[in-house]
Amino acid sequence: MPLTPDQQADIDTLRSTPAQTLRAVSPGMEAHLYTAHPVLDHGFVRVIDYMGDDAAICQAARVSYGKGTKSVSNDEGLIRYLMRHWHSTPFEMCEIKLHVKLPVFVARQWIRHRTANVNEYSARYSILDREFYIPAPDALAAQSTTNNQGRGEALSGDEAERVLRILRDDAMRCYDHYEAMISDEGQQGLARELARMNLPANIYTQWYWKVDLHNLLHFLRLRADAHAQYEIRVYAEAICAIVADWVPAAYSAFEDYRMGGATLSSTALECVRRMLKGEEVTQENSGMSKGEWREFQGVIG
Amino acid sequence: MPLTPDQQADIDTLRSTPAQTLRAVSPGMEAHLYTAHPVLDHGFVRVIDYMGDDAAICQAARVSYGKGTKSVSNDEGLIRYLMRHWHSTPFEMCEIKLHVKLPVFVARQWIRHRTANVNEYSARYSILDREFYIPAPDALAAQSTTNNQGRGEALSGDEAERVLRILRDDAMRCYDHYEAMISDEGQQGLARELARMNLPANIYTQWYWKVDLHNLLHFLRLRADAHAQYEIRVYAEAICAIVADWVPAAYSAFEDYRMGGATLSSTALECVRRMLKGEEVTQENSGMSKGEWREFQGVIG
Amino acid sequence: MPLTPDQQADIDTLRSTPAQTLRAVSPGMEAHLYTAHPVLDHGFVRVIDYMGDDAAICQAARVSYGKGTKSVSNDEGLIRYLMRHWHSTPFEMCEIKLHVKLPVFVARQWIRHRTANVNEYSARYSILDREFYIPAPDALAAQSTTNNQGRGEALSGDEAERVLRILRDDAMRCYDHYEAMISDEGQQGLARELARMNLPANIYTQWYWKVDLHNLLHFLRLRADAHAQYEIRVYAEAICAIVADWVPAAYSAFEDYRMGGATLSSTALECVRRMLKGEEVTQENSGMSKGEWREFQGVIG
Amino acid sequence: MPLTPDQQADIDTLRSTPAQTLRAVSPGMEAHLYTAHPVLDHGFVRVIDYMGDDAAICQAARVSYGKGTKSVSNDEGLIRYLMRHWHSTPFEMCEIKLHVKLPVFVARQWIRHRTANVNEYSARYSILDREFYIPAPDALAAQSTTNNQGRGEALSGDEAERVLRILRDDAMRCYDHYEAMISDEGQQGLARELARMNLPANIYTQWYWKVDLHNLLHFLRLRADAHAQYEIRVYAEAICAIVADWVPAAYSAFEDYRMGGATLSSTALECVRRMLKGEEVTQENSGMSKGEWREFQGVIG
Incomplete structure (x- = not known):
């Protein structure tokens, strides 16, 4: 259970206190606000705040393209057009702030996405909880x-x-020693910023992570991908479900053009053209290496 | 008058249609939403959306520092502490989206601040209006x-x-020629993306500009400064007034530590220490160049 | 002629003064250093400095992937693998610094690429030259x-x-008035930062622009594309020729996977699969809009 | 000993193979290239590549300010002027690429500086070495x-x-178990990307880290500061010594204006002015909180 009763009570209070605003409101996102979606054994993702909706993406695009964009029959068509042609700036006009609890080794992959704002729990300042990821x-x-x-x-x-026995035992023993080292009973007590070095990478940390929609979709494309490590993929999938409710048109275009799409090289496109003309194309006459050919076969089925 | 009646009607509609939200709401900012604050002769700044408030800054800081921060008696004290010690990440947790109408030569300075999201009116795609900045x-x-x-x-x-006669005449003549070149009456009509090159830098453009509070304050420190060019400073000042209503505690700390503060060099600090001990310090024995000494005199009055 | 005799003499001096270094050296790039490649009527691109080469990309990749990468038979294969799988960080390990002279309306498009370092000639500080882009x-x-x-x-x-007559006449007249306004003969003389607002967008400016190879390739993909405005595309093409000499393997992979490649949506890939099975696919039964179908036809020939 | 004989032989080869270049060369930096400067018990910092020198900073500034800057008598004066007035873009024109070996808990602090390029050793892909930081x-x-x-x-x-016994024993035991889990002798062998989660945060990792001089100096100001954690400060200090040899004028200005300088708030400046006029200022009548007053006393001695 990732939340303490106090935390759950805080969430309940926040969810029961609506206020009036003149800003754009996404009903799908309001339903998610503050609620913790469990991920892995002790982790979660929850939305703390957001800015914008599908209409805000179109509004920004229309600033750029002026009256011309009014000819596109509807917002969904415009959003598909923007996604297809990699016009990324209108998607940057939406923003989300998430509270994430995650194992340190997952956090280390996640933080490599640099275009985001982060406030992480400080183990220099505070004592980490005894919570470790133990895989199912x-x-x-x-x-x-x-x-x-x-x-x-x-x-x-x-x-x-x-x-599993190793992972559990080592985690518990390391944490016992962490506590023993920082204790000031009968001794000086090691500085927290030093003691934390004894904790293995499956310990949980948490952070606020704020990112614009364009960069979030880029993150999701890489981390919800089948090749991503399972332990970060489950976070990406939980966020995908949230984004689908937040900006349904943008998410649908993202699924079609990014998640389900593929980039073919010049050489691969030429092979497709030859095959469509009835030519038999093999790896040997394709101009591709064995690895590329195998991936190409995967794409064209 | 920077707004057309249609635009004003849109704003009135948006301002009269509140909705419910569970997000953090800044009452000071709600009062600003959508309203155009006039700047220069045809320009304006208006808030399209925002995320977060003073409490959101503290909430993010408390994620980082854990229970320790609860000892700081109140949010205002915590925000002053963060600002004083250059802990910038909690300020990045607030975001603002502005609609700005501004002369092109101002836009060229503004865009040099890279950590922001921008959608600008495209003169490749659409026809620019006949509006030029003519200084008072x-x-x-x-x-x-x-x-x-x-x-x-x-x-x-x-x-x-x-x-003034030159600026007005050249602007009108260049715009007349712009219109003449793109006209397709009795001729093919020059491409818009080419015709725009005839327009001088005091023509107005507009954009949506989205930025986090930390980077916005950095922008304001440089552009609301007395050394900034007047034509961008008036935009910065209009934004300062908005930020003061949005996040009053953060803005007040910004005024004390950034706008009204000064960075002294190691050499300058040594001079202050000597002067406080009663020593007579002159430029000659200060270790500073004439330029530095003059600036130092300005700071310590 | 874009260069003055003094500038050419400076370049000749720099090119005739080699020094010893222990750094990675790209012979193809050494041949370009300092030389101005003319673009448009008064513009140019020239390389001021660079860091890294094809081997540096591989070296960085091998830090990440350790001994495993040694199995890839050669650097070229590794670079193709990295490009194909969007592993962008090794390409960020190369850097280039260019000196570019370009019309202001081109500079305004260019600067929208934010992940770069820029020092532009300041028209607040200095007087612009009488040089305007007049299209062929x-x-x-x-x-x-x-x-x-x-x-x-x-x-x-x-x-x-x-x-052409309009463009030339307006440029000359506006520049005459610019000079007249800043002159201090018989008058006070308008501030440069104000007088510049009278200059049309085809006047030339110049800057130093420094960017890493990954972000440069992204810029080139967008700006050397057939849909980019001709006046920025010629700069992109001049830079492409330089990059091809600097990092031949990376540039070749870029041509195959990016410039000549295409991203197909999930729907488009499904159509390809159906067509390869012999099914007749039309716009009506494709699941694509007319616009998408037209673009898809363009891709698969 | 942080380097293997093979690595040392590689370095010796690289250092004995100079090549000719037309680029700017920093003699101080050439002396550092490739050599590993030991930090902590198993870590190091070494320069892999660099771009630019003090003259390159001035050259970029002169592009911006044009002929005006020639009046500043020399490069050193110009660099001090740029540093004093926070003109940061010319410093962005220099770049450095470092190879760093460091404990994971230090890497986690370091990576929070987002404006840099990184290739880190991948523990998904490769097996980590048995090297842990054990404090002196x-x-x-x-x-x-x-x-x-x-x-x-x-x-x-x-x-x-x-x-120390705890740190050593837990590190060795966790590493023994890491090896046991990934072994494929008599068992399937756990995936590396999972097994690594058992390793404590004092294990060493390594990366290539590339950053421009402006952002590097910002990093050094924060991490070479007395309040930074000792284990990252020693890396920052090792880099400071390298930068001092690379760009001596820029480093000297950095020491005076940043490392040895201090930012005083509006309130603090007013106190200095009152004190210089002979007034007795105490915390009570200063307008500062106790914390601020204590810090202020520290600054003015």
């Missing part, structure tokens, strides 16, 4: 034998049990 | 004789009249 | 009748002549 | 009793010994 048995995957950066099948029961 | 007579300043990048006194009446 | 007759295009943001055919001889 | 006894500090985010005195011998 079906998420305990073996190293892929074909891909250095991937997972293979789930571990067998015996091996899984061994691994 | 008391803003028609002579070149400074002591500072290459500055203004001196206002021009005398005769010279001012000459200059 | 075959670049004088009519407004497109099918695309609000595009050009159609070249103007006829008569109309072209009329337009 | 005199760096084992107690938690500060007055500052939540700080250190007090060094731990006593007994307590220090206890802490």
Whole structure:
């Protein structure tokens, strides 16, 4: 259970205190505000604030393109046009602020997306809680034998049990020692900023993360992708569900043009053209390497 | 008059249609929403949307610093502490979206602040309006004789009249020719993206500009400064008045620590220490150049 | 002629004074250093400095992926792999600094690429030169009748002549008045920061522009594209030629995967799969709008 | 010893293979290239590449300010002027690329500086080495009793010994288990991307980090400061020594105006003015809080 009763009470209070505003309001997003969506064993994602909606994207586009855009029959068509032609600035006009609780090794991947604002819980200043990510048995995957950066099948029961025992025991022992080192009972007590170095990377941290919609979609494209590590992908998927309710037209265009789309190289396009003319194209006469050809086969089915 | 009746009617409609939200609401900002604050002869600044308030800054800071921050007696004290110690990330948690109408030469200075999102009216796509900035007579300043990048006194009446006539005539003639070149009556009509090159830099453009509070305050520190060009300073001042209503505690700390503050060099601090001990410090024995000494005198009065 | 004899002499001196370095050196780039490549009638692009080469991209990738990358047979294969999978950070490890002279209306488009460092000639501080972009007759295009943001055919001889006369006359007259207003002979002389507002957008400015290779390639993809305005496209093309000499493997991968490639939506990919199975796909049964279908036809030939 | 014999041999080869270049060369920096400067027990900082020197800063400034800047007698004076007036763009024209080996908890602080390019060793892809930061006894500090985010005195011998034993034992045990989990001998072997979660935050990682001089100086101001955590400060200090050799004039101005300088608030400046007039100013009549007054006393000595 990721939330304490106090935290849940805070959320209930915030959700029961509406106020009036003249700003654009997204009904789908209002339904999400403050509520914690559980992710992994102790993590969550929740929306703290947002700015804009589908209409705000169109409004910004219309500032740029003036009266011409009025000819596009509706907002959905305009949004699809913008997404298709990589006109990214109107999507930057929406903003979201999330509160995320996540394991440190996930946070380390996440933070590499630089165009965002972050306030993270400080382990120099405060004491971390005893909460560690311990994978569910079906998420305990073996190293892929074909891909250095991937997972293979789930571990067998015996091996899984061994691994889970190690992860739990090491986490608990390291945390016990963390507490023992910072304690000031009968000793000086090690500085928090030093003691934290004993904590393994599956400990949970939390942060406020604020990002515009364009950069968020870029993050989701990479992190909700099948090649992303499972432990960050589940966060990305939880955010996808939120974005779909926030800006339904933008999210739908994103699914069609980005998540479900693919970029073909000049060489690959030429192969498609040859194949459509009835020519038999093989890896050997395609101009592609074996790796590229395999990926190309995956795309064109 | 910067707004057409249609635009004013749109604003009136938006201002008369409140909705319910669970988000943080800043009453001072709600009063500003959509209303156009006139700047220069045809320009304006108006708030299209915002996210966060003083409490949101503190909330983000408390995520970082945990329970420790609860000891700071109140939000205002915490905000002053953050501003004093350059803890900028909590201020990044607030966001504002402005609609600005401004002369092109002002837009060219403004856009140099890169950490912002912009959608500008496209003169490739649409036809610019016949609106030019013509300075008020008391803003028609002579070149400074002591500072290459500055203004001196206002021009005398005769010279001012000459200059205003030039600015008006050239603007009108260039715009007449712009219209003539793009016209498709009895001719093909030059492409808009080419015809615009004939328009002088005092023509008005407009954009949506979205920025977080930290970067906005940085912009305001530079552009509301006495050394900034008058034509951008009046925009910065109009925004200052809005920010003061939006996040009163943050703006007050900004005024004390940034706008009214000054950075002293190591050498200058040493001079202050010597002077406070009663030593007579002159430029010659200060370790400063003449320019630095003059600026130092300005700071310590 | 874009360069004065003094400038050319400076360039000759710089090019005749090699020094020793332990850094990575790109022979193709050394051949470009300082030399001005003419663009448009008075503009140029020249390389002032650079950092890194193809090997530096691979070196950075190998830090990330460790020993695994050694299995990729060569640098070129690794670079193609990185480009294909949008692994952008190794490309960020190369940097280029250009000196560009360009019309103001081109500079206004260019500056919208925010992830770069810029030092532009200041018209607050210094006096602009009497240099204006006047298009060559075959670049004088009519407004497109099918695309609000595009050009159609070249103007006829008569109309072209009329337009060129206007552009030349207005530029000269506005510049005459600029000079007259800032003159301090027999008058106070208007401040430079004000007088510049009388200058049309085809006047030339110049800047130093520094950018990493990843962001440069993104700029080139958008601005060397057939839909970009001709006047910025010629700058992008001049830079493409430089990059091809600087990092030949990266540029070749960029041409294949970006410039010559295309992103197909989920819907478009499904159509390709159906067509390859022999199904007859039309706009009506494609799931695409007319605009999308037309673009799709363009891609698959 | 942070380097393997192979790595040292690579460095020796690189340092013994000069090439010719037409670019700006900084002799001070050439002396540093590739050499590893040890930091902490297993870490290092080394320069992989650089762009620009003091003259390049001035050259960029002169593009902006034109002929006016020639009146400043020399480059050093111009650089001091730029630093004093926060003209940051000329400093952005220099760039540095570092190879850094550092503990993960230091990397987590470091990465919060977003305006930089990074390629980090991937623990999804490759196996981390058995190298952990174990503090020297005199760096084992107690938690500060007055500052939540700080250190007090060094731990006593007994307590220090206890802490060091814990840190060493937990690191070794966690690493043993990491190896055991990923081993494929007699079992499937856990995926690397999962096994790494068992490793504590004092394990070493490494990255290439590329940043412009302006943002580097901002980083150094914060991280070479007395309030920064010791373990990141020693990296910042090692980089300071490198920058002082690279761009001596810029570094000297940075020391005077930034590292040794202080920003006084409007209220603090007013107090200085009153004190210089002979008035007795106390915290009570200063208008400052107790915290501010204490900091102010620290600044004016």
